[in-house]
Amino acid sequence: DVAPMSAPPSMHDILLLGGLMRIGGLADDRLVLDLLRHVPDNRALFLRMLGMPGFGRNNRDFLAIVRGAHA
Numbered sequence: 001d002v003a004p005m006s007a008p009p010s011m012h013d014i015l016l017l018g019g020l021m022r023i024g025g026l027a028d029d030r031l032v033l034d035l036l037r038h039v040p041d042n043r044a045l046f047l048r049m050l051g052m053p054g055f056g057r058n059n060r061d062f063l064a065i066v067r068g069a070h071a
Contacts, residue, residue, distance in 0.1 A: 022058035
């Protein structure tokens with residue numbers, strides 16, 4: 001019993017977070033396998049996805065809201 005963000009990522013977690021964060025390319029088995037092997041928990045998965053190239057491009061509206069809330 002661990003908190004969801006502290007749990008090791010599963011395929012379901014990768015696809016769910018990828019869909020919510022609008023990350024493309026998750027059909028690439030090599031990328032998914034790399035995430036499963038090298039990301040220790042869902043928090044680290046989330047942080048890694050934030051840095052993926054498609055995140056900023058596909059989530060401009062979300063980022064504008066975050067910037068506005070912190071201005």
